[in-house]
Amino acid sequence: MSPKTSKSARTSESRGRTPMTPGRIAVLVLAVLALVFIFENTQETEIRLLVPVVTMPLWAALLATGVVGALCGSYFAYSRTRRR
Numbered sequence: 001m002s003p004k005t006s007k008s009a010r011t012s013e014s015r016g017r018t019p020m021t022p023g024r025i026a027v028l029v030l031a032v033l034a035l036v037f038i039f040e041n042t043q044e045t046e047i048r049l050l051v052p053v054v055t056m057p058l059w060a061a062l063l064a065t066g067v068v069g070a071l072c073g074s075y076f077a078y079s080r081t082r083r084r
Contacts, residue, residue, distance in 0.1 A: 039059055
């Protein structure tokens with residue numbers, strides 16, 4: 001292989017990968033800690049949803065709240081980058 005060919009092969013391979021930045025590592029660590037926290041809290045709890053009172057496992061309520069928060073965050077991040 002000539003040096004010209006091998007260099008272009010290397011750049012095309014590295015384009016598909018995204019580097020692990022400190023911010024991404026911090027987000028991954030926080031996500032893992034949140035999941036550990038959620039699944040350690042397994043007791044039943046009463047939750048009021050506007051009017052009715054629902055009894056459910058605390059981990060399910062925490063997980064649902066985290067998913068809603070992640071969806072809201074990704075929506076706002078997407079709408080912010082779309083305007084630019």
